[in-house]
Amino acid sequence: MTAYDGSAAAEDGAGSPKDGERVRRRRPGRFGAAVSVLLAAVLLFPQLVPNTLFRAGSLVETFLPWLGAPAALLLVVGLARRSPLAVGAALVPVAAWLLLFAPLVAGGVPGDGARLSVVQHNVSDENPDPVGTAQALAAPGPDLIAVEELTEEAAPSYRRALREAYPHHVAYGTVALWSRHPLLSDEPVDLRPAGVDENWRRGLRTTVRTPHGDVAVYVVHLPSLRITSQGMRTQRRDESARLLGARLERERAGRVL
Template identity: 55%
Template sequence: MTDWAAWTRGRGRVLAGVAVVTALLLSFHGSVPNGVGGLGSLLESFLPWLGVVVVVLLVLALVRRSALALLALLLPVAAWTHLFGALLLPAPEPGPGDLVVVQHNVSDENTDPEGTARALARAEPDLVALEELVPPALDGYAKALAPDYPHRVVRGTVGLWSKYPLTGSRPLDIKPRGIEEEWERGLRAVAHTPRGAVAVLVAHLPSVRVGPSGLASSRRDESARLLGDALAGEELRRVVLLGDLNGTVDDRALAPLTDSLNVAERGLALSFPAGFPLARIDQVMARGGTVGALRTLPATGSDHLPVVARVIWD
């Protein structure tokens, strides 16, 4: 049998079928139901990783010498490229009026707050948003950041440090029902930048859990809706949201935020867990501008990686 005949005979039907299913999941992930174990949100949390499935299928198709499977693979490749390809492109050139921000869940078990703060400051951001601030460590962050960031607001376990004056600070009510203990994980302040006033929101949404029954995310989802309500009521045109949202921008549960805010146009920037990042749950979003590039910084004493982004105003 000729080599061409070996490639074109009907082998690789299973691989081709898996490729088609992968393409359907990428293209129509919003149609996967969420009612059973949060399956839709679970898929969307790790959606970029379907690209690994495509690579494995490619290797198997070559081993099997299946033209049918290779042809079918064009479908998930096109779908993945449409969804995530732009994130891999080079970042746009920085402009003089851009706002550089750092977002980091520093972990309440971080044993080196001052070292973490100095590492964040080396990225030379204009704003630094931190979550999981606890009283024993707060002084360390404040001391290390004070020379370059004289303006700060701390509400509960979230904080914002700024090179520019901050006014109008207040807590954000994003506490879901059923939490009885003290719980303050959101703030809003106005940063007076050279390009004008910017409403800055810092939030830490509740964690999600993956167990035998699927994804447990009801508190996170409710908190996201409350944060969406706060955004809808924000009067300033320019807004930046910084936070550990415990969800990816593809997760439908964050639609109250992603429907009204722009997300990063460049950079996958997987941020959690720090040892082997699987998802970007630390987010920078903006209104009145675009998040032109987003990248991670080196690991600190946290289980999250810091992310740094450049916001380009309209």
Template identity: 50%
Template sequence: MTEPGSAARSRRRIRLPRRGRVVAACAVVTAFLLTFHRAVPNTPGRIGSLLETFLPWLGLAVPVLLVAAALRRSVTALVALLLPTAAWLGHFGPLLLPAGDEPHDIVAVQHNVSDVNADPAGTARALLRERPDIVALEEVTPEALPVYAESLAARCPHRAVVGTVGLWSAHPIRDVRPVDIRPHGIGPDWNRGMRATVRTPEGDVAVYVAHLPSVRLGVHGLGSARRDESAALLAEAIAAEEVDRVILLGDLNATVDDRGLDPLGSRLRVAGPGMAFSWPAAFPVARIDQVMARSATVVDVRSLPATGSDHLPLVARIRL
């Protein structure tokens, strides 16, 4: 005959493995999304791209689930949490490594300066503190252009401007031309892409500056169709580029994990260490400004303090 106390202990032993099953399941789902985010469909509402835009923040699920596992005193849940932890570190851990002292040939600054920036001169001074060799700017208005030109001239006397994007360089610039990245239905006065050849001491480099269309988050999901179309057009132009070494700087309105940038990501290498979140300036949650390269290496990238823009500037070291 089984004693009542023994029966109770037996029931507890049966229930124990059930503890934390929901927490463990959430951990497994988080690990799956981090590792196989491309498996999330982009229709309806481009939810795949939306997930990829904020993918690093999925790691916040780990400490939340850790607290839940501790409260449940579930060994199963604690073990399951190793999966999303490993997935996050495998994907984003290299970006947290110190930049080191690797050799580089070019210091590049990328900044969407904002067309409502009330202090373009102060913005230019902030960028020059990094002693850049090239500076790429977006949302350069006709009113602010003379200010940027004068302020940047001491360090970067060579410049080229097409529409609202511009390039300043410490080295000579030639072969400047617009790059048509207009999505369907956009008029001819929309000029937000350019390329130029920069004659560095290490040889010619084709530098592209681009500002892809903005995306909007609404009731129908992420409105990124025009941005994706523009990214594909830019990728076609870079694929046809005859100069071997290419540097792309711009406000691409997408993170490098976002599948909308796949046409570019398949042709260019992304930056090395550095999370470098750049938007919004008040509380950066994503790096939508990018520095990418072909036949060159972006050694590292980091964000700079806020200027008068809603984006943070980026500075990158590039080895040719």
């Protein structure tokens, strides 16, 4: 009887680790599934992320396209663990990402064939190679090239590098636009936050006469956010964004970029 009991205990003891292993194997599947569902919800409904603490909502929306990377990682982990639950759940954020961004990656949403290609870049006021930057921006052959942080010292280099392919040009302060198509008019757009002097010039509006009709084009450079011990400081950026929004509400052009 004693031997029988010991054998039974040994069997129980031998069985316990296997049960524990099964429990441990299930947990990553459940955890991965929960993360996948949360990630899909953020992709599809980013506005639900509150913007009160550290401007988390704005930060999430800024990096929304990059959430495809953790979605793919969750799928790979689920496949590696051979967890049907984790794999099935990971397919949800992957599908959400494809729904939102695959058309853009593939070259845009199909339209009527009237295309206007644009390159926009902050060229940096510390850029040591403005000519190389201008050539890189022109390499894809866009219709328009918009730049920010253009300094007075670097501006002639950009003009020389771009004037042959982009004969139409307008600049105001540290923002500028080069165009293959004629520019009909231009004007500054005042986006200065309170307390900023008149030397802060970061906005312009012009009308581009494209083969498909006129387009109002804005080139703007909002103030940068600042990360401090209290979180992200965005007051000046928010104020400029509100000024830009008010200006766009008054815009009468049918097509605005």
